[in-house]
Structure formats: structure tokens, C-alpha cells
Amino acid sequence: MNYFNYFTEIEDTFIRRRGKHLLLSSMDWALIESWKEMGVPLHVALRGIEHAFDSYNAKPRRRTVKSLLYCQEEVEAQYAEWMEAQLGAAEGEKNGEKIVEKRTEDARLPFPRAAILEHLNGARASLLMICDERKKSRKDDFCDALSRAASRLKELEEDFASAARPNAEKLEDSLTSLEKLLDEALLANLPANELASARVAAGEQLQPYLSRMERPVFEQTLDNLLLKRLRDAHGLPRLSLFYL
Known part of the structure; x- marks a missing residue:
């Protein structure tokens, strides 16, 4: 997977769903690192964030979401479900994305x-x-x-x-x-x-x-x-x- 996208996609999704621009705190970044090190796939983390905000928006009276920690429980629940679904799956996947053995020679660098x-x-x-x-x-x-x-x-x-x-x-x-x-x-x-x-x-x-x-x-x-x-x-x- 694209290592850099893991952090930026989570940040962008959280900010988009929150509706107001809010810089992630050092604690939020530490939580993302924890998910990354645990092997939580990017798509699973994003789905957990989306579901957390879907539930939040369904509540009649809502407090402002100030931290990514609000989504932590749902992300872990989604990860647990994903892990169960992976039982018996072939190895060779990391963070939910298949490792491609052969890449095109002109693969673009993440930065110049x-x-x-x-x-x-x-x-x-x-x-x-x-x-x-x-x-x-x-x-x-x-x-x-x-x-x-x-x-x-x-x-x-x-x-x-x-x-x-x-x-x-x-x-x-x-x-x-x-x-x-x-x-x-x-x-x-x-x-x-x-x-x-x-x-x-x-x-x-x-x-x-x-x-x-x-x-x-x-x-x-x-x-x-x-x-x-x-x-x-x-x-x-x-x-x-x-x-x-």
C-alpha cells in the first residue's frame, strides 16, 4: 500500500466528515500510528470513521466531535470484523492491500x-x-x-x-x-x-x-x-x- 496515503487519507476523511477544518492533535497522530502498527487496513480505518460519523449524525442532540478518538471504537470493531473475514485467506497481504510483486518501471514517486x-x-x-x-x-x-x-x-x-x-x-x-x-x-x-x-x-x-x-x-x-x-x-x- 502507499504508506503516505494511510495518514493523509485518514486525516482528510476525518476533516471532511467533521465538517469543519480541525488539525489533528499529537494524540490523534499517535492513534493513527497505533492502527498502522496493528495492521489495520486503510479501507477498514476509513470505513470505521465513516460509520462512526453516520451514527453521530443520526443522533438528535450532538456534541461537537473534537478528536479522532471518537471514531476509535468503531474502527476497532470494523477491524475485528475484517480479521474474521480474512481467516483462511492466503498470506501476502499487508494492511488489506495485496503486495504487487512486479511494479511498472515508471511508477511515480510519492514526492519529487x-x-x-x-x-x-x-x-x-x-x-x-x-x-x-x-x-x-x-x-x-x-x-x-x-x-x-x-x-x-x-x-x-x-x-x-x-x-x-x-x-x-x-x-x-x-x-x-x-x-x-x-x-x-x-x-x-x-x-x-x-x-x-x-x-x-x-x-x-x-x-x-x-x-x-x-x-x-x-x-x-x-x-x-x-x-x-x-x-x-x-x-x-x-x-x-x-x-x-
């Missing part, structure tokens, strides 16, 4: 090649700057991870620039792996009190929605929200092309 290269170069420069600043006070495994990630980004940039048929999905997989490496290194090298404080803050932000979320979804969303707080606090850039 120049924009992708600029994104990679900017991310590499940011990582090196963070590493240089950190080395002034200490040198730890996080510094090493930053340096390794920056070196790998340079390789990816050079390969993508010279490729006759650049593969954005393959690049995205590599960037996702680098993000996980950086996230793990950041968590492992944070002072215990800073990590605990950030976790408490993220938990407090999400706590009002605990009763409306399945425990696995709540925990995944909490982890995503925690990482977002920590990345922002330390200036760590997102590498995924979705954030281009």
Missing part, C-alpha cells in the same frame, strides 16, 4: 526526487548537529547511534540520487529502521527521572480516553505519544518520508 534528497540531507545535518552538541557535555551510545544514522542517511541519499529507478518504499523501510534505532538509543540513554517524567505527562494526557480504548491500543498510543514528546524535547527529526 529532489524533495526527497533534500529531506534526507536536512535530516542528516540535524542528526550531526545534535551529536556535536551532545558531545560537548558527554559522549554516549546515543551519540554513536546519531553518527551511525547520519552515515547511513548519506549512503541512502547517494543511492537514491544515482538510482535509475529509485524505490521510495524500500527507502521508507530503511528510514523506519533508522528511526527505531534512534528511538531505542534515546530511551536507553535518558536519565531515569526524565524518562519517568515524560511517561507520566504522556499518561496524563491520554488518561481521559483510557475507558474508550482497548488496552493494547492504549499502550501503543501511549508509547507513540511518549516518543513524540522525547523527540521534540531533544530536537530529533523524523526521518520518514511522510514528514517530508
